[in-house]
Amino acid sequence: TERWDPASLQAKWMPVWEEIKPFRTDVPGDTRPRKYVLDMFPYPSGDLHMGHAEAYALGDVIARYWRQQGFNVLHPVGWDSFGLPAENAAIKRGLDPRQWTYDNIDQQHQSFKKYASSFDWSRVLHTSDPEYYKWNQWLFLKMYEKGLAYRKASWVNWDPVDQTVLANEQVLPDGTSERSGAVVVKKKLTQWYFRITDYADRLLDDLKQLEGTWPSKVIAMQRNWIGRSVGADVDFVIEGRDEPVTVFTTRPDTLYGVTFMVVAPDSDLAIELAAGSTPEVQERFQTYLAEVQKTSETERQSADRPKTGMPLERWAINPVTKERIPIWAADYVLADYGHGAVMAVPAHDQRDLDFARAFDLPVRVVVDTNQPVTGVIPVIDLDNLDELPPLDPKSTGTALTGEGRLINSGPLDGLSKSNAIRRIIELLEQAGTGRPAKNYRLRDWLISRQRYWGTPIPIIHGEDGSEHPVPEDQLPVVLPPTEGLNLTPKGSSPLGAAEDWVNVPNPVDGTPARRDPDTMDTFVDSSWYFLRFLSPNDDTQPFDPKEVEKWAPVDQYVGGVTHAILHLLYARFITKVLFDLGYVPFTEPFSALLNQGMVLMDGSAMSKSKGNLVRLSDQLDEHGVDAVRLTMAFAGPPEDDIDWADVSPAGSAKFLARAWRLSGEVTSAPEVNWRDGDRALRKVTHRFLAEAPGLIEAFKFNVVVARIMELTNAARKAIDSGPGAGDPAVREAVETIALGLSLFAPYTAEDMWERLGYEPSVANYGWRKADPSLLTEDAVTAVIQVDGKVRDRVEVSPKIGAAELEALARTLPGVVRSVGDREIVTVVCRPPRLVNIVTKP
Numbered sequence: 001t002e003r004w005d006p007a008s009l010q011a012k013w014m015p016v017w018e019e020i021k022p023f024r025t026d027v028p029g030d031t032r033p034r035k036y037v038l039d040m041f042p043y044p045s046g047d048l049h050m051g052h053a054e055a056y057a058l059g060d061v062i063a064r065y066w067r068q069q070g071f072n073v074l075h076p077v078g079w080d081s082f083g084l085p086a087e088n089a090a091i092k093r094g095l096d097p098r099q100w101t102y103d104n105i106d107q108q109h110q111s112f113k114k115y116a117s118s119f120d121w122s123r124v125l126h127t128s129d130p131e132y133y134k135w136n137q138w139l140f141l142k143m144y145e146k147g148l149a150y151r152k153a154s155w156v157n158w159d160p161v162d163q164t165v166l167a168n169e170q171v172l173p174d175g176t177s178e179r180s181g182a183v184v185v186k187k188k189l190t191q192w193y194f195r196i197t198d199y200a201d202r203l204l205d206d207l208k209q210l211e212g213t214w215p216s217k218v219i220a221m222q223r224n225w226i227g228r229s230v231g232a233d234v235d236f237v238i239e240g241r242d243e244p245v246t247v248f249t250t251r252p253d254t255l256y257g258v259t260f261m262v263v264a265p266d267s268d269l270a271i272e273l274a275a276g277s278t279p280e281v282q283e284r285f286q287t288y289l290a291e292v293q294k295t296s297e298t299e300r301q302s303a304d305r306p307k308t309g310m311p312l313e314r315w316a317i318n319p320v321t322k323e324r325i326p327i328w329a330a331d332y333v334l335a336d337y338g339h340g341a342v343m344a345v346p347a348h349d350q351r352d353l354d355f356a357r358a359f360d361l362p363v364r365v366v367v368d369t370n371q372p373v374t375g376v377i378p379v380i381d382l383d384n385l386d387e388l389p390p391l392d393p394k395s396t397g398t399a400l401t402g403e404g405r406l407i408n409s410g411p412l413d414g415l416s417k418s419n420a421i422r423r424i425i426e427l428l429e430q431a432g433t434g435r436p437a438k439n440y441r442l443r444d445w446l447i448s449r450q451r452y453w454g455t456p457i458p459i460i461h462g463e464d465g466s467e468h469p470v471p472e473d474q475l476p477v478v479l480p481p482t483e484g485l486n487l488t489p490k491g492s493s494p495l496g497a498a499e500d501w502v503n504v505p506n507p508v509d510g511t512p513a514r515r516d517p518d519t520m521d522t523f524v525d526s527s528w529y530f531l532r533f534l535s536p537n538d539d540t541q542p543f544d545p546k547e548v549e550k551w552a553p554v555d556q557y558v559g560g561v562t563h564a565i566l567h568l569l570y571a572r573f574i575t576k577v578l579f580d581l582g583y584v585p586f587t588e589p590f591s592a593l594l595n596q597g598m599v600l601m602d603g604s605a606m607s608k609s610k611g612n613l614v615r616l617s618d619q620l621d622e623h624g625v626d627a628v629r630l631t632m633a634f635a636g637p638p639e640d641d642i643d644w645a646d647v648s649p650a651g652s653a654k655f656l657a658r659a660w661r662l663s664g665e666v667t668s669a670p671e672v673n674w675r676d677g678d679r680a681l682r683k684v685t686h687r688f689l690a691e692a693p694g695l696i697e698a699f700k701f702n703v704v705v706a707r708i709m710e711l712t713n714a715a716r717k718a719i720d721s722g723p724g725a726g727d728p729a730v731r732e733a734v735e736t737i738a739l740g741l742s743l744f745a746p747y748t749a750e751d752m753w754e755r756l757g758y759e760p761s762v763a764n765y766g767w768r769k770a771d772p773s774l775l776t777e778d779a780v781t782a783v784i785q786v787d788g789k790v791r792d793r794v795e796v797s798p799k800i801g802a803a804e805l806e807a808l809a810r811t812l813p814g815v816v817r818s819v820g821d822r823e824i825v826t827v828v829c830r831p832p833r834l835v836n837i838v839t840k841p
C-alpha cells in the first residue's frame with residue numbers, strides 16, 4: 001500500500017514490540033553505559049489526557065535518544081495511586097477506592113502502550129500495592145528510630161462543616177473555607193511530622209550542585225520555600241517570670257531602638273502572660289484570641305491590613321538599655337516562626353511602625369540612613385535640603401530600612417549596619433543574653449492524614465499513651481477492606497472504626513492497644529519511588545543496593561513545574577536521610593531536571609467547565625499517535641506552554657506521510673556504497689547527523705524536527721529532479737530520516753525501517769557518525785586576471801577574505817610568470833571569485 005495510515009501502522013507494530021521488547025534493561029551481560037531517564041509518574045485520575053501526552057512524548061525523546069547513542073537506558077513507569085480523588089470518587093459512587101484506582105491504571109497502561117512510550121514494562125509499580133507501601137512503613141520506622149518522625153500537637157485550620165483539616169491555601173482571605181464556605185477555626189490536633197527542618201541547611205546548600213542542570217526558576221523556588229534568615233536570638237527578662245523570653249531578630253543592631261515587645265496571641269507564651277495579668281486583660285485576651293483564630297495565616301501576614309492587638313500589661317527589660325518596655329499581643333506575629341515573639345523596632349521595621357502608629361507607641365531612630373556607610377560622599381543638593389528624607393518615621397509612616405550608621409546606640413554608635421550586627425552579637429554573647437541564630441520559613445512536614453486511601457502509619461498506641469513501632473517482620477500493615485467503613489470525612493480517620501483491624505495487642509506486654517488510624521501523605525510514596533524502580537519485585541528490601549550502585553541517581557528527570565517545590569523538596573530530603581542511614585551513596589536524587597510546559601487551548605488551561613477540553617483519544621483517532629507526538633515536540637521549546645489552537649497535528653500527519661513515502665521509493669539495496677552517492681545530498685544528511693545530538697541534549701527538539709523536514713525535502717528533490725531514487729545518497733538520507741523520526745514518531749520510523757530492508761527495531765539500531773569530510777563547506781574557484789586576462793585559477797573557501805585572497809593570488813605560478821618584472825599598480829579583489837591585477841605598462 002502506498003498510503004500512510006496511522007491506525008494500521010499502530011495495529012501492525014504494537015504486537016511486534018510486545019514480542020521483541022526493545023526497551024528491556026535487564027539483558028544479562030549488557031556492557032553498555034547506563035542512563036536513568038525518569039518521567040514523573042502519573043496519578044491514575046482517569047484516562048491519559050493532553051498534558052500526559054505532552055509530558056510523556058518529551059520524556060520519551062530523551063530516553064530514545066540515549067538508547068540510540070548506545071546507552072542502556074532505564075525508563076520505567078508506575079502509578080502514584082494512593083490519594084484523595086479515588087477516595088472522593090468512592091464516596092460519591094459507593095465504590096471501593098481500589099476499584100476506581102486499578103480500573104484507571106488499566107486504562108492508562110493500555111493507552112501508554114498505544115502511545116508507544118519506551119518504558120520497561122517489567123518494572124511497573126503501584127504505590128497502593130501492599131508490596132510497595134510496606135516500604136513506606138519501613139521508611140517511617142527508620143525515621144522514627146532516628147527521631148526524624150515524631151508526633152506533636154499543633155494548630156491547624158479546621159472546617160467545622162466538612163469536619164476536616166484544610167491546607168493554608170484552602171482558606172480564603174475572609175477566613176472561610178474554599179470548599180464549604182464555613183468560617184474556618186483553629187484546632188489543636190496531634191499529628192505526625194517528619195523533621196525536614198533538620199535538613200534545611202543541606203537542602204539549601206546542596207542546590208549549588210544542581211545549578212546548570214536544573215531550571216534556575218525551580219532552584220529559586222526551593223530556596224525561597226526554605227527561606228533561611230540569619231540573625232540572632234536575644235533574651236529579654238520578663239517581670240514576674242523566672243525564665244527570660246527569647247526573640248529572633250535579623251537586626252540585632254537595632255536593639256537600642258526596641259520600644260516594645262510583641263507576642264503571637266495564639267502562642268503558649270501569650271496565653272501564659274495573659275493568665276498572669278489582670279482579670280480585665282484575661283477577658284479581653286480570650287475575645288481577641290477567638291478573633292485571631294478565625295484569621296488565616298496569609299491574611300495575618302498581609303502588609304496592608306490594619307494592625308490589631310492589645311497590651312498584656314506585662315513588662316520586659318531591654319537587655320542593653322535596661323529600659324522597661326510593654327508587651328503586646330498582636331496577630332502580625334506568628335506563633336510558629338522563630339520563638340513566636342519579636343522585639344519591636346518601629347523606626348526600622350515597617351510592620352512594627354504600622355503597629356506603633358496605630359497604638360501610639362514610641363519610635364526611636366537608631367540608624368541614621370542619611371549617613372554614608374561606604375566612604376563615598378553622597379551628592380547632596382544644598383539648595384534643596386528639604387528633599388532629604390526627614391528622620392522621623394512616626395510622622396512619615398515609612399520605616400528606615402536602608403543602610404546607615406548607628407546612632408543613640410552606646411557602644412555601637414558610628415558603626416555600619418553589618419559591623420554593628422557583628423559587634424552586638426559579641427557583646428550579647430559576652431553578657432550571656434544573646435547568640436547568633438538562623439531561622440527558616442520551612443516547617444516540619446505534616447505527614448498524617450485522617451483518610452482511608454493511603455499507607456497506614458505503623459505505630460501501635462498503648463492504653464497508657466505509649467507508642468510502639470510495629471515490628472519490622474509484621475510489615476506491611478495492610479489496609480482493612482472498606483466494607484462497613486464510612487469514608488466520609490469527619491476529622492478522624494475512617495480506619496478508627498475498623499474494630500478488627502484497629503484493636504491489637506500491645507507488642508510489649510500483650511495488653512489491649514490500638515493501631516494509629518491515620519494514613520501517610522501521598523508525597524511520602526513519591527519521595528523514594530525512583531529507587532523502587534531499580535528492584536521493583538524485591539520483597540526483602542526497599543531497593544537493592546547493587547542496583548542503586550548501577551543506576552542511581554536519576555540522570556534526567558522530566559515533569560511539570562507544578563512539582564517545583566513540594567515533591568522535589570521531599571524527594572531531596574528523603575534521599576539525604578537515606579544517605580545518612582547508609583542506604584544510598586549520593587545526596588541528590590535527580591542530577592538534571594526538565595520542566596515541560598502545559599497544553600492550553602485558546603490561551604487558557606483546558607477544563608470541562610470552560611468547554612475547551614481537547615480529548616486526547618479524539619486527537620489520536622483523528623491524527624494518529626505519531627502526529628500527536630510529533631506536534632508536541634515541534635510546537636516550541638519544551639519548557640514553553642503549547643496552545644493546541646495554534647499547532648497543527650494535521651500538518652504533522654501530512655509531513656509524516658511525505659517522509660514515509662520516501663522509504664517506498666528508494667530503489668538501491670541496503671548494501672550500496674554511500675560514498676558513490678550524490679555529494680550535495682550527502683552533505684545535508686551528514687550535517688543533520690552531526691548537529692542533531694547536540695540539539696537534543698540542549699532540549700531543542702523542535703529544531704531537530706525542523707531539520708528532519710529539511711532533509712526530507714532534500715531527499716524528495718534528489719528523487720524528483722536530481723540524481724534519482726537509485727542514488728545511494730537517497731538511501732542514506734531516507735535511512736537517516738527514519739533514525740531521526742524514531743525519537744518522535746516511532747510507528748512511522750519503524751515502518752520506514754522495514755521498507756528500507758531492515759529488521760525491527762529502528763529504536764535499537766544506533767546513531768551514525770557524521771563523516772567530517774562532508775561537513776566542510778564546498779570550495780569555489782577563484783579566477784585570477786592580470787591586466788584583464790585570465791592567468792590562473794585556485795580553489796578557495798567561500799568565506800575567504802580579500803587580503804588573504806590577494807596574497808594567495810600573487811604567489812600563483814601563472815600570475816608570477818605573467819607579471820614578470822612589471823610594477824603592480826592596483827589589485828581589484830572580489831572574494832571569493834575574482835582578482836584582477838593591474839600592472840604599469
Ligand code: ANZ
Binds near residue numbers: 335336337339348439
Ligand atoms: C527586630 C527587627 C528590626 C526586625 C528591624 C526586622 C527589622 P525574616 O527575614 O522573615 O526571617 N519576626 C521574628 N519572629 C517573628 C514572628 N514569629 N512573626 C512575625 N515576625 C517575626 O524576618 C525576621 C524578622 O521578623 C525579625 O527581625 C523580627 O523582626 C520578625 F529593623 O527583629 B526583626
